[in-house]
Amino acid sequence: MKCAIVVFPGSNCDRDMAWVTEQILQQPTRLVWHGETDLGEADLVILPGGFSYGDYLRCGALARFSPVMGAVVRHAQAGKWVLGVCNGFQILTEAGLLPGTLMRNRELRFICDQVAVRVERRDLAWTCQYDVNQILTLPIAHGEGCYYAEPPVLQELEQRRQVVFRYHGTNPNGSVAEIAGICNPQGNVLGMMPHPERASDADLGGTDGLGLFQGLLAWYAENACCRLSL
Amino acid sequence: MPPEPPTPLPVYRAEIYITLKPSVLDPAGTAITKGLQQQQYEGVQQVRIGKYIELTLTATDPATAHAQVERMCQEVLTNPVIETYRFTLEAGR
Numbered sequence: 211m212k213c214a215i216v217v218f219p220g221s222n223c224d225r226d227m228a229w230v231t232e233q234i235l236q237q238p239t240r241l242v243w244h245g246e247t248d249l250g251e252a253d254l255v256i257l258p259g260g261f262s263y264g265d266y267l268r269c270g271a272l273a274r275f276s277p278v279m280g281a282v283v284r285h286a287q288a289g290k291w292v293l294g295v296c297n298g299f300q301i302l303t304e305a306g307l308l309p310g311t312l313m314r315n316r317e318l319r320f321i322c323d324q325v326a327v328r329v330e331r332r333d334l335a336w337t338c339q340y341d342v343n344q345i346l347t348l349p350i351a352h353g354e355g356c357y358y359a360e361p362p363v364l365q366e367l368e369q370r371r372q373v374v375f376r377y378h379g380t381n382p383n384g385s386v387a388e389i390a391g392i393c394n395p396q397g398n399v400l401g402m403m404p405h406p407e408r409a410s411d412a413d414l415g416g417t418d419g420l421g422l423f424q425g426l427l428a429w430y431a432e433n434a435c436c437r438l439s440l
Numbered sequence: 441m442p443p444e445p446p447t448p449l450p451v452y453r454a455e456i457y458i459t460l461k462p463s464v465l466d467p468a469g470t471a472i473t474k475g476l477q478q479q480q481y482e483g484v485q486q487v488r489i490g491k492y493i494e495l496t497l498t499a500t501d502p503a504t505a506h507a508q509v510e511r512m513c514q515e516v517l518t519n520p521v522i523e524t525y526r527f528t529l530e531a532g533r
Contacts, residue, residue: 358521
């Protein structure tokens, strides 16, 4: 499974992500500068966390216009995997690949913590290694992680089962419907505020996030193709 | 005779105000409302916080400048999911 991790000016989780895909999972991984326009033969494209363009104007607003985003959109439209974590999730919403937006945390504070996250469905490559309703402990680190969508959009998200992860117990940022991560209707584009890559190495204190990457890998091996056949 | 230099396009100056839609909770505005009320400004009812952007641009005429600023607001400067905007436009120097 070939992995491409897009590096924007201000990305700071790109190497953590590469550690997981390249070192832990032993998959070919390429860091792609945001000015490039070709993602090569990538099966999985990851938009990592950080503060692209200093979060100026709005989180992810300027990154959306980076040259590489044309290729990311085409990759997504071709049904291939796209994962956006934290700032990457914000970029996916700004780019229109996922609905809604991420707003300032309800309490206005930047939160760096471990939170409980519930898996809502397991019929996706992302979650096939988890159980439905399984509670994961994942790190979060964000100031603008409060997911918001207009009521009709939210209703549609629920109807199409696009909510993949919800906060369990405490809602750290005020997200509507406790949403921590959503996918597009086809399920190949996933955006989430918690950081699975920071919970994938036992040396860092937890491995609850590793299942997400292992799930993709298992799905990839089984289908020998990166396209989802849902 | 050397050709006449092209006439420079007129400059316009836009002042853009971006605020959260009324239907969207503004946590920063709410915090300031409470802060002001605690400072004995009990009459303060609601505070909304937004962004102010000023920019200059050249365009052939005011209508074109207006249309360009409108499009910038819709496509780049605001997130239509949560934000709304208004702007003023005047001939600059």
